[in-house]
Amino acid sequence: xxxxxxxxxxxxxxxxxxxxxxxxxxxxxxxxxxxxxxxxxxxxxxxxxxxxxxxxxxxxxxxxxxxxxxxxxxxxxxxxxxxxxxxxxxxxxxxxxxxxxxxxxxxxxxxxxxxxxxxxxxxxxxxxxxxxxxxxxxxxxxxxxxxxxxxxxxxxxxxxxxxxxxxxxxxxxxxxxxxxxxxxxxxxxxxxxxxxxxxxxxxxxxxxxxxxxxxxxxxxxxxxxxxxxxxxxxxxxxxxxxxxxxxxxxxxxxxxxxxxxxxxxxxxxxxxxxxxxxxxxxxxxxxxxxxxxxxxxxxxxxxxxxxxxxxxxxxxxxxxxxxxxxxxxxxxxxxxxxxxxxxxxxxxxxxxxxxxxxxxxxxxxxxxxxxxxxxxxxxxxxxxxxxxxxxxxxxxxxxxxxxxxxxxxxxxxxxxxxxxxxxxxxxxxxxxxxxxxxxxxxxxxxxxxxxxxxxxxxxxxxxxxxxxxxxxxxxxxxxxxxxxxxxxxxxxxxxxxxxxxxxxxxxxxxxxxxxxxxxxxxxxxxxxxxxxxxxxxxxxxxxxxxxxxxxxxxxxxxxxxxxxxxxxxxxxxxxxxxxxxxxxxxxxxxxxxx
RNA sequence: GGCCCUGUGGCGCAACUGGAUAGCGCAUCUGACUACGAAUCAGAAGGUUACAAGUUCGAAUCUUGUCAGGGUCACCA
Numbered sequence: 314x315x316x317x318x319x320x321x322x323x324x325x326x327x328x329x330x331x332x333x334x335x336x337x338x339x340x341x342x343x344x345x346x347x348x349x350x351x352x353x354x355x356x357x358x359x360x361x362x363x364x365x366x367x368x369x370x371x372x373x374x375x376x377x378x379x380x381x382x383x384x385x386x387x388x389x390x391x392x393x394x395x396x397x398x399x400x401x402x403x404x405x406x407x408x409x410x411x412x413x414x415x416x417x418x419x420x421x422x423x424x425x426x427x428x429x430x431x432x433x434x435x436x437x438x439x440x441x442x443x444x445x446x447x448x449x450x451x452x453x454x455x456x457x458x459x460x461x462x463x464x465x466x467x468x469x470x471x472x473x474x475x476x477x478x479x480x481x482x483x484x485x486x487x488x489x490x491x492x493x494x495x496x497x498x499x500x501x502x503x504x505x506x507x508x509x510x511x512x513x514x515x516x517x518x519x520x521x522x523x524x525x526x527x528x529x530x531x532x533x534x535x536x537x538x539x540x541x542x543x544x545x546x547x548x549x550x551x552x553x554x555x556x557x558x559x560x561x562x563x564x565x566x567x568x569x570x571x572x573x574x575x576x577x578x579x580x581x582x583x584x585x586x587x588x589x590x591x592x593x594x595x596x597x598x599x600x601x602x603x604x605x606x607x608x609x610x611x612x613x614x615x616x617x618x619x620x621x622x623x624x625x626x627x628x629x630x631x632x633x634x635x636x637x638x639x640x641x642x643x644x645x646x647x648x649x650x651x652x653x654x655x656x657x658x659x660x661x662x663x664x665x666x667x668x669x670x671x672x673x674x675x676x677x678x679x680x681x682x683x684x685x686x687x688x689x690x691x692x693x694x695x696x697x698x699x700x701x702x703x704x705x706x707x708x709x710x711x712x713x714x715x716x717x718x719x720x721x722x723x724x725x726x727x728x729x730x731x732x733x734x735x736x737x738x739x740x741x742x743x744x745x746x747x748x749x750x751x752x753x754x755x756x757x758x759x760x761x762x763x764x765x766x767x768x769x770x771x772x773x774x775x776x777x778x779x780x781x782x783x784x785x786x787x788x789x790x791x792x793x794x795x796x797x798x799x800x801x802x803x804x805x806x807x808x809x810x811x812x813x814x815x816x817x818x819x820x821x822x823x824x825x826x827x828x829x830x831x832x833x834x835x836x837x838x839x840x841x842x843x844x845x846x847x848x849x850x851x852x853x854x855x856x857x858x859x860x861x862x863x864x865x866x867x868x869x870x871x872x873x874x875x876x877x878x879x880x881x882x883x884x885x886x887x888x889x890x891x892x893x894x895x896x897x898x899x900x901x902x903x904x905x906x907x
Numbered sequence: 908g909g910c911c912c913u914g915u916g917g918c919g920c921a922a923c924u925g926g927a928u929a930g931c932g933c934a935u936c937u938g939a940c941u942a943c944g945a946a947u948c949a950g951a952a953g954g955u956u957a958c959a960a961g962u963u964c965g966a967a968u969c970u971u972g973u974c975a976g977g978g979u980c981a982c983c984a
Contacts, residue, residue, distance in 0.1 A: 345927065355926065357964060367964085393964080394927060436984085476984065590984085617982060626910080634982040641984050671911060672979055698912080699977080735946070753946090765920070768912065770977070772919090782946060783932035784920075791946050799943050832923090839923085851921065851931095858931085865939095865948045885943095907946080 316384060316399060317341055317352065324354060327377035332363045332370075343828070349389060350396030351828065357393045367393035404827040405815040405880075411830070412812065412883060418833040418894060420463030427465035427658040430456040432665035432695075433582070434470045437569045438478040439507035441576050442707055443700045443715040443773060444667070447762050450900060451697055452665035453582040454763055454846040457898045459663075462841030467585045467656055471648060474566050475591040480547040482506050483561055484540060485513035495568050501575060501718070502568025507709065514710045516540050576717050581755070581900050586655070588648060594639055597647025600684065601633050609683045620680060630676050645677050646684075653688060661691030663844065668696040668768070695844050698770030715775060724754030724779065731781055738906065749904055753787050756901045760786030763899050764850040784854055786901055789892060792857045793903040796889040799869060803882045806870065813880045822863035826884060829856045833891050837898070846899055853895040860888050 324339045340358050344350035354374065356367040363370055368390050375388035375395050387398040411417045432452020435445060453468070460466045486493070486509045495502045517540050524534035535541075550558045577583065601618055604610045610618050610632055618633035632642050639647075653659050664674060674694035681689035699706070700715075707714040729750040732738060738746060761779045765771060781787045819827070833852070840848040869885060872878040893903050 340926085342923070342926075347928075353927090357926075360964075392927065473984070478984085594984095615982090628910095628980070631982055636982080638982085640982065644984085667978095668912065669978055670984095673984095675911085696912085701977090731946070737944075737946095761919095769920090770913075780919090780933065785932085785946085787946060788932090791944085795944055795947085802943065835923095847921090848923095854921095854931085861947060862949090864943075868943070870943045906944090 316403065319382060319384075320352065320354070320378070320397070323378055323381050324374060326381070327374045328359065328363060331373050331377065332365075334362045336362060344396050348391060348394075348396050349387075349398060351399040351824075352397050354395040354397065355393065356390075356395055371395040401817075401819040401824070402815045404819060404824060405813055405817065407831060408827055408880075408884070408887070409812045409815070411887065416894070417830075417887075418837055418891065419461045420834075420838070422460065423463050423465055425465070425658055426660045427467060427656060428459055428661045428663060429467045429469055429652055429656065429659050430459065430663045430665070431469050431471065432456075433577075433584075434473065434666070435573065436473045436476075436478050437506070437566050438482045438510045439709045440501070440503040440572065441717040442709070443717065443720060444707060446580065446717050446720070446758070447697060447700050447771065448665055448667070449577075449580055449582045450759055450762050451695060451767055451846065452663075454849075454899050455663060455665070455695060455844050457900065458837065458840050458844075458846065458849065461837050461894075461898055464841070465658065467659070468583065469586045469588060469652070470584055471588040471590060471593065473590045475551065475562075475594065477544060477548050478510070479562065479566065480544040480551065481513040482509040483558075483565055484544045484547055485509040485516065486565065487561070488516070488540070495571070501572040502570070503572030503576070504718075506565050506569050506572075511710060511712055513540065513544070579718070579721050579751075579755075581902075588652075590644070593648045593651065594644045595647075596639075596651055597643040597645070598633065598637075598639055600646055600650060601643060604632075604680075604684055607684075609680075620676075620683070622676065622679060625679060627672075627676060627679070630680075632680070642673070642677060642680070645673075646680060649677075649681060649692075650686070653686075660688055661693065662688070663693045663695050665695040665697070668698055670694075671696055693844060695767065697767035700771045700773050703772065703774050703776075715773065720758070721751075721755060724758045725751045726754070727778060728754035728757065728781070728787070732907065741906075749907060752902045752904055753781075753790060753907060756786030756790050756896075756903075757781055758786075759899060759901050760789070760850060763846040764854075766847050767845070786896075787907075789853055789857045789896065790901075790903050791907060792860060793889050793892050793896075794905060794907045795864070796860075796885045796892075797905050799882065799885055800889070802870060808870075808882050809875065809879045810883055810886075811879070813883065814876045817874075817876050817880055820863075820867055822859070822866055823881070823884060825859050826856075826863055826888060829859055830887060830891060833895070840898075849895050849898050853892055853899075856888060856895075857892060860885070 321339045325336050328334055328336050336359060340355040342353050342355065344353045356371045359370065360367060371390035371393065375390060378385045378397060379388060384400050384403040385397055386400045389396050430452055433445065433449050435441060456466050456468050489512055490509065493505065495505050498505060517538055520538040520540055521534045524538065525531055547558055551562060601610060605612065605618060610620050612618050615635040617631055617635040619629050619631050621629050623629065630642060631640055634640060649662065666674065671694065678689060678692045681692065702713065702715065704713060732750060741749065757779045762771065836848060836852045840846065867881065869881040870878065872881060896903055
């Protein structure tokens with residue numbers, strides 16, 4: 314069935330009969346646009362086994378293939394490249410195969426071999442910002458891609474709900490808050506709590522300045538500022554289980570969660586299972602004790618426990634403090650093991666965390682391997698670069714952040730402005746319009762972020778905002794909407810939608826589209842293997858560009874030949890379906906009109 | 908300083924993982940709406956892939972060195 318597979322065996326047969334040599338493999342690539350052909354065999358690698366002129370060898374193999382394989386209708390050889398032309402019938406036959414197939418490109422879902430994908434994982438002392446958006450979009454999209462590639466997926470996050478950061482907001486609220494609540498202020502809960510985090514920092518700095526003015530050393534002042542001491546005291550009380558502190562902590566975290574829920578909903582991401590650091594930060598200590606017995610870890614004189622990774626080219630790393638309390642690493646070891654206990658079918662995990670933690674995860678994975686967990690081989694740190702502003706790094710404390718909610722509102726407004734100018738939506742109601750603007754605005758934002766290789770840092774300039782023209786989400790959404798328009802018209806004209814006559818013959822643009830459609834399933838697999846939404850984004854862009862070119866050159870509904878017209882309508886429909894499927898994997902919706 | 912990531916036309920990104928003449932979008936310049944929707948299409952101009960050696964039939968991609976930017980080297984998370 315698969316043409317490349319057939320060709321591979323036939324090329325091997327050809328070489329065997331022509332030169333009496335068995336090839337271990339054959340290298341294929343899609344033929345470049347400038348040459349005639351559909352698929353290309355690279356002859357050069359064969360020279361290691363077959364002596365001779367690559368051009369001649371190509372010719373001979375080409376002639377053999379035309380004889381042996383029905384689908385091969387012609388060939389040409391340029392330098393060491395054998396370009397093979399595949400028949401139109403083959404492509405039309407392929408199209409009939411996928412014509413009415415739902416979920417074309419998606420692998421059949423498996424019940425075993427689950428993957429847990431962690432993303433978002435915010436602190437609970439401040440609202441989500443642009444950096445979190447990148448994290449969320451990446452994690453969500455990778456989870457969807459893995460599903461489409463046939464994996465069972467659990468989406469999760471670990472919420473950093475305890476620690477000095479939330480205590481700072483709590484102290485500031487107690488001191489300056491005079492009982493404010495989200496209800497009394499009309500603020501989203503996460504915004505309210507975030508404000509107090511900023512308030513804390515301001516008060517803290519003032520106190521330092523005051524102490525320094527009174528003659529204190531700066532370092533000492535930073536440590537001894539009363540408000541900081543108060544926050545530290547509060548953290549100790551929290552750990553001791555002080556009822557009043559715990560109640561305040563619950564209340565303020567609750568506000569934050571309500572706020573987060575709104576943001577997540579607007580962003581279109583979700584989770585199957587939540588983990589809270591307040592429940593997991595004590596986990597892992599038993600594992601360390603076990604590892605100590607096995608000799609994976611060792612204890613220093615002061616009682617702290619370490620692992621020596623110098624043989625692997627890394628450093629020594631602490632896994633338990635001298636007072637016996639857990640560190641970040643201890644917690645992550647424990648959480649990983651807990652997750653596999655909760656979901657025994659997990660065969661691997663993906664951690665969506667910024668690249669400043671590359672080292673941490675390298676060490677974590679190595680430790681889990683040394684502890685002998687089979688699934689430790691299949692852990693992946695989905696590392697991504699920072700989102701920087703022209704002014705530099707985003708800092709919540711200093712208020713130099715692009716807020717997630719604000720950004721989504723702005724994107725929606727921009728989409729609205731552009732739409733109003735174009736004025737194609739007279740018959741839409743106001744709420745329908747708002748929904749559509751949001752779809753387009755978010756589409757622009759998501760595509761803008763996801764089309765870039767995660768490893769690269771993004772410089773985000775709020776002044777220039779995100780493009781709506783060219784290689785963008787709206788460009789692709791627009792093409793989808795235009796196809797829908799054609800389909801509505803075709804429906805009212807009663808264009809037949811039956812299997813296509815494989816003798817109709819193909820326009821070069823049609824063949825181009827069919828070739829691209831054929832690559833969708835393997836693109837999903839590749840994207841899953843590489844944890845790369847960017848591959849899906851780029852694929853979709855190429856497909857849409859191909860369609861627009863086709864659309865401009867070939868008349869669809871104006872075609873007089875009924876078979877031809879039917880094929881073109883159905884081809885358009887399939888392109889739209891693939892665009893929709895692909896965009897779903899990126900978490901982007903597509904509109905009927907725009 | 909050690910380790911990790913990045914460096915591709917003015918700007919933002921690609922390049923099927925070592926293949927052919929390095930593609931695309933903004934921006935600039937030309938054309939195409941009385942048309943299946945111009946948020947589109949067709950074309951022009953713009954490159955020594957940071958630099959230098961090496962590996963081979965063949966390098967943006969692999970190796971080594973240099974330069975630039977970022978990250979990380981806490982009994983913080």
